[in-house]
Amino acid sequence: MLHSVRMLLVALLLAAPGAAYGAKDLVVGVPATLTGLDPADLNDNLSQSAARLMFEGLYNLDEHMKLQPQLAESYEATEDAKEFTFHLRKGITFHDGTPFNAQAVKFSFDRAGNPDNHLKRQSLYVMIDHTDVVDDYTVRMVLKYPFGAFVNDVAHPGALIMSPKSIQEYGKEVTRHPSGTGPYTFVSWSADTLKMKKNEHYWKQGQPKIDTITYRTVPENGARIAMLQAGEAQFIYPVPPELIASLQNSPTVTVFNEPSILGRYVYLNNMRKPFNDPRVRLALNYAIDKQAFIKVVFNGHADPIDSPAPQLLPFYEKQGFYAYDPAKAKALLAEAGYPNGFESTLTGGADTLVQRGMQFIQQQLAAVGIKINVEPLEAGVLTAKMFNVKGPEDATIVMLYGGWSSSTGDADWGLRPILYTKSFPPVLSNLAWYSNPVTDAAIEAGLATVDLTKRAAAYAKVQEQAWKDAPWIFLSVDHSLAAYSKKLHGAFMRPDQQFYLRTDASLD
Amino acid sequence: MSDVALATPTIRSPSAEFWRRFRRKHVALLSGGVLLLLIVAAAAAPWIAPYGPTTPDYDSVLAGPSWQHLCGTDTFGRDIFSRILWGGRISLTVGFVSVALGGLAGVVLGLVSGFFGGLVDGFIMRLMDVLLAFPGILLAIGVVALLGPGIDNVIYAIAVFSVPVFARLVRGSTLALKQTLYVQAARSIGVRAPMLMLRHILPGTLPSVIVYCSLRVGTSILTAAALSFIGLGAPPPSPEWGTMLAEGRSYLGVADQITLFPGIAIFVTVLAFNLLGDGLRDALDQKLR
Numbered sequence: 001m002l003h004s005v006r007m008l009l010v011a012l013l014l015a016a017p018g019a020a021y022g023a024k025d026l027v028v029g030v031p032a033t034l035t036g037l038d039p040a041d042l043n044d045n046l047s048q049s050a051a052r053l054m055f056e057g058l059y060n061l062d063e064h065m066k067l068q069p070q071l072a073e074s075y076e077a078t079e080d081a082k083e084f085t086f087h088l089r090k091g092i093t094f095h096d097g098t099p100f101n102a103q104a105v106k107f108s109f110d111r112a113g114n115p116d117n118h119l120k121r122q123s124l125y126v127m128i129d130h131t132d133v134v135d136d137y138t139v140r141m142v143l144k145y146p147f148g149a150f151v152n153d154v155a156h157p158g159a160l161i162m163s164p165k166s167i168q169e170y171g172k173e174v175t176r177h178p179s180g181t182g183p184y185t186f187v188s189w190s191a192d193t194l195k196m197k198k199n200e201h202y203w204k205q206g207q208p209k210i211d212t213i214t215y216r217t218v219p220e221n222g223a224r225i226a227m228l229q230a231g232e233a234q235f236i237y238p239v240p241p242e243l244i245a246s247l248q249n250s251p252t253v254t255v256f257n258e259p260s261i262l263g264r265y266v267y268l269n270n271m272r273k274p275f276n277d278p279r280v281r282l283a284l285n286y287a288i289d290k291q292a293f294i295k296v297v298f299n300g301h302a303d304p305i306d307s308p309a310p311q312l313l314p315f316y317e318k319q320g321f322y323a324y325d326p327a328k329a330k331a332l333l334a335e336a337g338y339p340n341g342f343e344s345t346l347t348g349g350a351d352t353l354v355q356r357g358m359q360f361i362q363q364q365l366a367a368v369g370i371k372i373n374v375e376p377l378e379a380g381v382l383t384a385k386m387f388n389v390k391g392p393e394d395a396t397i398v399m400l401y402g403g404w405s406s407s408t409g410d411a412d413w414g415l416r417p418i419l420y421t422k423s424f425p426p427v428l429s430n431l432a433w434y435s436n437p438v439t440d441a442a443i444e445a446g447l448a449t450v451d452l453t454k455r456a457a458a459y460a461k462v463q464e465q466a467w468k469d470a471p472w473i474f475l476s477v478d479h480s481l482a483a484y485s486k487k488l489h490g491a492f493m494r495p496d497q498q499f500y501l502r503t504d505a506s507l508d
Numbered sequence: 509m510s511d512v513a514l515a516t517p518t519i520r521s522p523s524a525e526f527w528r529r530f531r532r533k534h535v536a537l538l539s540g541g542v543l544l545l546l547i548v549a550a551a552a553a554p555w556i557a558p559y560g561p562t563t564p565d566y567d568s569v570l571a572g573p574s575w576q577h578l579c580g581t582d583t584f585g586r587d588i589f590s591r592i593l594w595g596g597r598i599s600l601t602v603g604f605v606s607v608a609l610g611g612l613a614g615v616v617l618g619l620v621s622g623f624f625g626g627l628v629d630g631f632i633m634r635l636m637d638v639l640l641a642f643p644g645i646l647l648a649i650g651v652v653a654l655l656g657p658g659i660d661n662v663i664y665a666i667a668v669f670s671v672p673v674f675a676r677l678v679r680g681s682t683l684a685l686k687q688t689l690y691v692q693a694a695r696s697i698g699v700r701a702p703m704l705m706l707r708h709i710l711p712g713t714l715p716s717v718i719v720y721c722s723l724r725v726g727t728s729i730l731t732a733a734a735l736s737f738i739g740l741g742a743p744p745p746s747p748e749w750g751t752m753l754a755e756g757r758s759y760l761g762v763a764d765q766i767t768l769f770p771g772i773a774i775f776v777t778v779l780a781f782n783l784l785g786d787g788l789r790d791a792l793d794q795k796l797r
């Protein structure tokens with residue numbers, strides 16, 4: 001008798017692991033460990049996506065990267081893009097009970113923007129001169145210079161609003177004691193697991209609908225997929241492109257496969273021979289078969305890029321397509337004085353996809369007589385090589401296999417860091433050392449106003465000029481690749497490749 | 509007279525004696541045959557491989573085995589069979605050269621150490637103990653980390669961790685041989701040290717060295733593949749077998765041929781060297797008789 005009772009208990013436990021009493025538990029399988037939970041001090045997509053579940057900003061970018069009011073209800077900007085006034089939502093409290101109001105916003109912004117605090121996201125705030133509390137639920141930011149993309153800055157995870165009390169109480173340690181206004185509250189965080197639970201007092205009625213969320217770090221691609229298939233995780237990312245096929249026919253799993261805003265380029269050092277000759281840069285663009293690149297490197301799960309900006313970036317304008325034409329490439333090279341090609345070094349990261357991409361470029365350029373030495377570097381070494389420079393003279397990289405994704409979702413951050421003369425490393429990431437006064441002027445014009453038609457015209461000019469100058473080899477736009485259980489609704493990879501859970505997300 | 513001749517036991521030369529015993533080891537003979545085939549195939553790769561080792565074919569990427577591509581193709585549409593043949597050149601070269609280098613250094617150190625004894629012996633052997641204290645692969649990773657990745661450095665790395673085992677082996681035999689009557693006799697008539705070592709002691713240590721070489725080549729090939737697999741050996745697009753495995757790893761379950769066939773190549777080669785080594789030991793080792 002006792003035996004059979006025990007058997008019954010075991011059977012019950014086996015039948016419903018983790019789903020006891022109908023709790024809705026979401027496990028997200030992620031590739032790396034979190035670096036922290038202080039939103040003003042985070043640089044990586046992964047930790048930012050976790051912070052997004054516990055914190056909210058004045059504005060937010062939804063699953064399509066569209067601006068949505070969150071803790072603010074609306075905003076007004078002056079015509080010269082120098083003053084932004086936000087009207088805040090009322091009756092919200094932080095997880096630790098502190099009321100959310102204009103003072104809290106000012107406190108959060110002042111702390112994150114203060115260079116003495118050495119927070120990683122300080123650069124988001126450099127244009128702010130000061131923040132004024134107009135009344136309890138109105139806050140105004142006055143900028144030092146026009147910044148037309150300011151609301152996108154405010155929607156960035158680096159501008160999430162933190163409870164002033166938690167910062168005063170924990171100081172630097174606030175990264176382990178996050179307290180925001182978001183739909184989930186912090187439970188615990190150890191080496192490879194972050195646990196959150198439902199915020200019972202969330203300001204949106206009846207939400208959230210999921211009881212607990214666990215972020216689990218699983219570095220191995222195959223292990224992450226196995227977890228999803230076994231039902232131990234309900235959402236996993238990334239899924240490497242070559243393994244998408246293995247999940248496509250699964251009855252329990254949905255594959256997420258949508259274009260992102262991550263453009264893939266080979267940055268050519270525009271100040272060095274032979275890449276200072278525009279004909280050579282054009283030749284390289286004609287020498288690469290972009291369709292084959294996508295097929296070989298991404299198993300077809302990417303799109304060719306037809307402008308310096310990816311298709312989903314605001315103000316994107318289609319420019320054209322450098323179709324594969326090795327004969328034309330050879331002719332251009334001969335015209336530029338390299339009838340027999342030349343030798344160069346292609347630098348990049350060490351992970352599989354990057355190595356595969358670099359090998360492909362090497363093969364294709366060999367066909368037009370250019371001999372490429374591939375130099376794969378470990379992440380830390382690569383970053384040092386990219387940014388430990390004083391100016392174009394001591395740059396050691398001549399060809400860099402890289403990419404760019406606008407983390408604010410705005411065209412300014414999608415183009416200025418990689419095309420503006422004042423963005424030369426180590427300041428920002430103009431790794432091609434590209435400099436054209438026409439482009440520079442258009443970039444500045446795009447920031448000088450909040451008028452959308454004027455901004456659109458400015459960024460159209462930037463794209464047109466940069467496409468003509470071809471400072472890079474234009475390759476492709478990545479797809480965001482993830483997979484999730486058919487039971488989960490309302491989970492996405494946003495085009496900036498950040499995991500995004502709607503507040504009304506649910507689990508069957 | 510003829511009666512006497514019949515009664516005399518047949519005296520065979522050492523090599524004939526070895527062959528008489530070795531040819532009865534069928535498994536070892538077979539392994540030897542397989543290895544011979546591998547070596548010939550690798551050497552003849554430029555003439556017999558149906559495709560170039562890095563020639564891409566974007567119209568047939570990730571194709572399964574077929575008559576056009578005996579072992580299928582990889583991500584870049586490269587023919588895996590041709591790559592294995594070309595990769596064999598690298599793997600076998602690494603195996604032989606690294607063991608030759610390590611063996612040479614080890615034999616010299618072992619001879620000197622065993623022959624002179626005393627402080628020299630103590631010093632050399634403690635040095636070897638230090639090297640032996642590291643697991644082989646760890647030592648090799650350390651050496652490659654110092655010298656930088658690349659197949660040449662892999663050869664040095666593997667040579668370094670082969671040295672102490674050879675040194676110990678030869679020192680042991682040298683100590684034993686030093687006491688034998690013929691060496692004592694040679695010494696008593698004034699044969700000098702270098703001559704004693706090279707002429708009288710070294711040949712006596714060779715059987716065990718040969719056996720060990722054969723076993724070691726297998727291990728070396730495996731280690732080289734492991735180093736390449738973790739990105740310290742031959743960089744892509746080299747068709748080194750470990751590099752091929754590493755490249756195919758992410759395709760497991762989708763395109764198994766990329767890892768399966770180089771894996772088989774490594775397995776067969778290493779197994780053949782080990783079985784050959786076992787056979788050689790049985791045929792050469794005095795103690796097992």
